[in-house]
Amino acid sequence: MPAPNANLSALLSANKKHITPALGHLHDHIIVKGEGAKVWDEEDKEYIDFTAGIGVTNLGHSHPAVTAAVINQVQQVQHVQCSIAYSVPYLQLVENLLPIMPDKSLDTFFFWNSGAEAIEFAIKMTKRSTQRPNIICMQGGYHGRTYAASSITRSKTIYTLGSHTxxxxxxxPFPYWHSLGVSPDTPEEELVAMAKTQLELLIKQQVAPSDVAAIFCEPVxxxxxxxxxxxxxxRFLREFTTKHGMLLVIDEVQTGFGRTGKMWYSEHVEGFVPDVITFAKGLANGFPLSGIASRREIMEKQEPGTIGGTYAGNPVACAAAVAVTEVFKTQPILENVNxxxxxxxxxxxxxxxSPKTGNLIADVRGKGLMVAIEFRTDDELTLKGSTGPVPKDIGKRVQKKIIDQGIFVLTTSCFDTMRFIPPLVITEEEMATACKAITTAVEEVAREG
Ligand SMILES: Cc1ncc(COP(=O)(O)O)c(C=O)c1O
Incomplete structure (x- = not known):
């Protein structure tokens, strides 16, 4: 564990004011070390990282196999630009991904740096392949902060605030009760039926299906x-897109690499095969790498030069990803997730x-280690089933109390939602510590009112 370091505190206070205020920080400190599910800051404070760097360090911070692969690659060659030549890890990554894709038809890849860039290519590629100009996305969906990716993002207006899209x-609407204006206990089949009706209406009233290149959907x-x-x-999206000659893009940037208890969320739905999947985050356990996979015939419609990038598919990042795929082969990661x-x-x-805390909570949901708790607010929908007045700003208050107990945790969405996204290797004991901290925090807020 690192010793507290006064020089680092001085480094932070001298320089942080020169970093754009457009960037927020959960923890106003420097992270100096990470190991497994834990991180340490410059004051030597230890935290269980229930953010995993926003769903990235799936195998835990500084996983030894990733570290070894990266050191080895750094000593061989650090940069091979992807349109100049191939690198060994780039090809090994393709070899390792092929057998683990949700379907063998997804056999052609391009690697980029970030999830948003993979989405940019998916938008460009689906339009180019179908020769159609429009995209349908999900209300509540998030695909990144670059121009086209933020244009198909509908989770919060902050991502496009004041900028042209x-x-x-x-x-x-996604089959989520908020998007459909119904209560949290609405049965799943009713939500799906309502969402289907809205999509059918959209192609009758807003855009002709023959003008739509693709539907983009996060599986969670x-x-x-x-x-x-x-x-x-x-399944409905699959049938709908096939029927109308659109492509179905499933954005597994956050759900991929074991996050939901299978390698891909798509595998939870038997026989489900998207046309395109995008992935990033857990792929290289913290190194900047993303990917897009599709059928050869779709990728072939892009002329050489359509895609590329100075750092795209960097060999060091690819070496990290190869190590990740090897760890999944040999370690019981998915068993631990479940x-x-x-x-x-x-x-x-x-x-x-619980009668003590139940009134605060509208919904508990998620899959694998992508889990959320939505708190009640004073709006009509979330109040359904409430047994009394609901305190204000529950999520922020619970979050602070959890962080004070040594657990990093994030809120999300425009509703009062807290998300839990720890490394997939979190131990039973670490999870028990976090569960205790969550319970204490929610109970305290319930008591304080
Ligand atoms: C589903 C999804 N798509 C795309 C992105 C964008 O990825 P990046 O932040 O690497 O650009 C994210 C990031 O959170 C995501 O969750």
Whole structure:
């Protein structure tokens, strides 16, 4: 563990005022070390990282296999620009990904640096392949902060505030009760039926289906509140897009690499095969790398030169990703996700069922280790089932109390939602510590009112 370092505190206070205020910080400190599910700051304070760097360090911070692969690659060659030549890890990554893709038809790849860039290419590629100009996205969906990616993002207006967005984008409700204006206990099949009706209306009233290149959908709405897609919704999107000659892009940037208890969320829905999937985050466990996979025939419609990038598919990042895929082959990562997920859900469901805290909670949801608790606010929908007045700003207050107990935790969405997204290797003991901290925090807020 690092010793407290006064020089680092001075470094922080002298320089942070020169960093754009457009960037917020959860923890106003420097992280100097990370190991497994834990991180340490410059004051030597230890935290369990329930953010995993926003769903990135799936194998835990500084996983030894990733570290070794990166050191080895740094000593071989650090930069091979992807349109100049191939690198060994780039090709090894393709070789390792092929057998683990949700379907063998997804056999052609391009690697970029960030999730948003993978989305940019997916937008460009689907329009180019279909020769159609428009995109349909999900209300509540998040795909990144670059120009086209933020234009198809509908989780919060802050992502496009004051900036011009790309045209030709239509949003349709995801089967989430908020998007449909119904109560949290509405049965899944009713939500899906309502969402289907809205999509059918959209192609009758707003944009002709023959003018739509693709539908983009996160299989678990992420920044928009951690809402898993019912299997029937994904199946419907598959049939709908096929029927209308559109492509179906499933954005697994956050859900991929074991986050929901299978390698891909798409695998939870038997027989479900998207046309394109985008991925990033857990792929390289912290190194900047993203990917897009599709069928050869779709990728072939892009002329050489359509895509590229100075750092795209950097060999060091690819080496990290190769190590990640090897760890998944040999370690029981998915088993741990499912066991720790059950532990976390038990705590959250108990809080919802408890007469002490239940009134604060509108919904507990998620899949694997992508889990959320939505608190009640004073709006009509979330108040349904409430047994009394609801305190204000529950999420922010609970968050502060959890962080004070040594657990980093994030809120998300425009509703009062807290998300839990720890490294997939979190131990039973660490999860128990976090569950205790969550319970204490929610109980305290309930008591304080
Ligand atoms: C589903 C999804 N797509 C795209 C992105 C954008 O990825 P990046 O932040 O790497 O650009 C994110 C990031 O949170 C995401 O969750």
């Amino acid at each position: 790309m045209g030709g984008v239509y949003a349709t 709405i992420g920044e928009g509140g951690y809402v898993p897609a019912p299997a029937s919704w994904l 066991a720790r997920s059950a532990q976390l859900f038990e705590t959250l469901n108990a809080l919802k069922a």
